[in-house]
Amino acid sequence: MFEVFSRILSRKFIENLDRRLKLAEMRITGEFLGGLLVIMFLLSFLVGYLISYNDIGGVFEKLKLRDIVLDNFTISKDIIRVFTGTLLYGVLIYIIIVLIINGIIDIREDKIRRESERVLPEFLMNLAAGIRSGNIVDRAILDAAKEEYGLFSQKIRARMKEYYSGVPLDKTILRLSEDFNSVLIRRTFVIIVEGIKTGARLADIIEKLALDIREIQNYKDEISTTLTTYRMFILIATVFGMPLLYAISMKLLDVLYNAFSQLKDINIYAGILPINIQIGLPSIDKEAFLYFAILSIFVTSIFTSKIISSSENNKAMFYRNLLITLLIAYVLLYIFMMLINTLFGGLNI
Numbered sequence: 001m002f003e004v005f006s007r008i009l010s011r012k013f014i015e016n017l018d019r020r021l022k023l024a025e026m027r028i029t030g031e032f033l034g035g036l037l038v039i040m041f042l043l044s045f046l047v048g049y050l051i052s053y054n055d056i057g058g059v060f061e062k063l064k065l066r067d068i069v070l071d072n073f074t075i076s077k078d079i080i081r082v083f084t085g086t087l088l089y090g091v092l093i094y095i096i097i098v099l100i101i102n103g104i105i106d107i108r109e110d111k112i113r114r115e116s117e118r119v120l121p122e123f124l125m126n127l128a129a130g131i132r133s134g135n136i137v138d139r140a141i142l143d144a145a146k147e148e149y150g151l152f153s154q155k156i157r158a159r160m161k162e163y164y165s166g167v168p169l170d171k172t173i174l175r176l177s178e179d180f181n182s183v184l185i186r187r188t189f190v191i192i193v194e195g196i197k198t199g200a201r202l203a204d205i206i207e208k209l210a211l212d213i214r215e216i217q218n219y220k221d222e223i224s225t226t227l228t229t230y231r232m233f234i235l236i237a238t239v240f241g242m243p244l245l246y247a248i249s250m251k252l253l254d255v256l257y258n259a260f261s262q263l264k265d266i267n268i269y270a271g272i273l274p275i276n277i278q279i280g281l282p283s284i285d286k287e288a289f290l291y292f293a294i295l296s297i298f299v300t301s302i303f304t305s306k307i308i309s310s311s312e313n314n315k316a317m318f319y320r321n322l323l324i325t326l327l328i329a330y331v332l333l334y335i336f337m338m339l340i341n342t343l344f345g346g347l348n349i
Contacts, residue, residue: 006034023181024108025151033101040097045090052085059291060085092295103319110316113182116152117217120185123149124210131203137196138163155179170196184213231308235321238297238304239328246293247336251344254286293333301325 006014018030055061065077123144130140142160145153159176163169170193177189188209195205305325309318 003031003035005038006031008038009034020105020109023112024105025112026105026108041094044094044097045086047093048089049082049086051089052082055081107316107319109181112151113180115150116180117182117184119149119152120188121210121214123152124206128203128207128210131206137202138169188213234304234307235325238300239325240332242297242300243329243333244336247333247340250286250289250293250337251340253289257286297329297333298326301329
């Protein structure tokens, strides 16, 4: 059933989805997941419609929507509420669903990539030693793929079966490079293929590759350590600065709301000032501003987590940072609100 709905999506998108699932070693097809995404999209807006129609949580009531009066007709606030709520809730729910699904795939895929890159230098050293000992390349590859390398060895052994079934060795190794979502592994196997074709001293090339990869990995660790200060600054600004500013703003808005509610409607006429000024209640109260703060923190946390994680090229880190950032930011927002209300409770008029 899900495969039927996947036909709505482009074939390129389905193929890319199927490739990601294979890289993540997940036993479902791109058509199945594509159809599931389409169904989730429709259900998201259905749930958004139900939430906005019943105004669950009283969000739109606190926003104090008004009818829009045009020349020939009037758009009622109920229609505005349902349309806006369906759109906003539907998009928000679908974004959360996509983040969860992408998170599961990316975390699994990234775990395989990092584990494969970790064992790659040792595999290459074993391969170089096997070639030096007199083994032919295909036998040396199988011997170098030891059991302790886990999924990395399993993929190598699976591809080498294609070689013994008649596929040329160079094509087998190039296909193997496509089984890992890693530029480092892909380029390593391409260099090995070029070494086989040119008849160069393959063992020396492979050993030099292993040493260079270890050096690159050490450099990446040093760069990551250097960027820690900048990542911490961005993270603190999001999880500490934003909740504090929103908590202060909500207290200020609460004070102004209470003050204006006691002033009733006061008109200052042109005899006193050159313009007419009417003092009334603000169009948005503290609770409505709280919803805005929650949504703003959510959106900002997504970009913050993306910026922090991009420096490490680690997809799994993005979702981990997003979860931690949202948790800390929302907890601090609640703490700051309670603390400011306690310290400055006397400001309420």
